[in-house]
Amino acid sequence: MSFQIMGVVNVTPDSFSDGGAFDDAAQAVDHGRRLAAEGAVILDVGGESTRPGAAPVPAEEELERVVGVVRGLAGTARVSIDTMKLVVAEAAVDAGASYVNDVTAFRHDPELAAFVADKDLDCCLMHMLGEPRTMQRDPRYTDVVSDVKAFLTERMAAATRAGVKEERIQLDPGIGFGKTIEHNLELLRRLQELADLGRPLVIGTSRKSFLGKITGRDVTERVPATIATCVMAYERGASVFRVHDVAAVADALKVADATVAGWPMTSPRTTTTT
Structure with missing residues (x-):
């Protein structure tokens, strides 16, 4: 298959979707193992909510939340640490993580890039306007796609200057x-x-939330809308899907993958010749 599922393992009391559901380490580990059994090849462990309006979490508290969960999931699937803090990434990698997912794209803690390079880790660099507390206050762009593309290009260049191999970088709009x-x-x-x-x-x-605004559905009822966006994104070139509902999305993408593979030179994934 030409896609990967990243299962969400939130160890926070205030995440927008499942805050508090798995804030006990044992529950979080059990949840992560279920996601792996459903098809997640990456488990993304996060101890600081990045929902709109979320307050920062002290490093000590974030460490307490995530390290035991990372250790408990190491070997179950590949473990990603969802953090913007160097000290948390260091402890998580010591506990078995091999991927750093930084929503600030190494802007919050620039030394995190050098750490990723030194440990030869995979990483995800994401675009975010401002910070979680302020990011949804009247966001504006000249052209959102061009602006995000320029940002990701610049952050990828910054990461490679710090020694991160380009083949280790993934990008998130x-x-x-x-x-x-x-x-x-x-x-x-x-x-x-x-x-x-x-x-x-x-x-x-x-x-x-944008799926809820379109469909009128509560956060627990947005699986079909999530699937729709994942399938469209896959057809347009995305390959890693960070989701809560692993089994449902994995099934949809398997069908999409089988279909796209048979398309006659009309898909962005098909190399056209003249």
């Missing part, structure tokens, strides 16, 4: 992170322009 509904939909429509950067694209639309 940051759906819902400082974007209106219209911005999110435009990014999904024109995702191929970001795929043209040549790095795997990570898409995180799972259960997000």
Whole structure:
């Protein structure tokens, strides 16, 4: 298959979708193992909510939340640490993580890039306008796709200057992170322009509020909408999907993968010849 599922393992009391559901380490580990059994090849462990309006979490508290969970999941699947802090990434890697998912794209803690380079880790660099507390306050762009593309290009260059190998970098347009509904939909429509950067694209639309605003559904009822965005994103070049509902999305992408593979030179994934 030409896609990967990243299962969300939130160890926070205030995440927008499942805050508090798995804030006990044993429950979080059991949840992560279930996600792996459903098809997640990466488990993304996060101890600091990045929902709109979220307050920062002290490093000591974040460490207490995530290290035991990372250790408990190491060996179950590949473990990613969702953090912007160097000290948390260091402890998580010591506990078994091999991937760093930084929503600030190494802007919050620039030394994190050198650490990723030194340990030869994979990483995800995401676009976010401002910070979680302020990102949804009247976000504006000249052209959201062009602006996000320029940002990701610059952050990828900064990472490689710090020694991160380009083949270790994945990119995330940051759906819902400082974007209106219209911005999110435009990014999904024109995702191929970001795929043209040549790095795997990570898409995180799972259960997000813009899907609720479109469908009128509660956060627990947004699986079909999530699936729709993942399938469209896959057709437009995305390859890593960060989701809560692993089994449902994995099944949909398997069907999409089998279908796209048979398309006659009309898909962005098909190399055309003349």
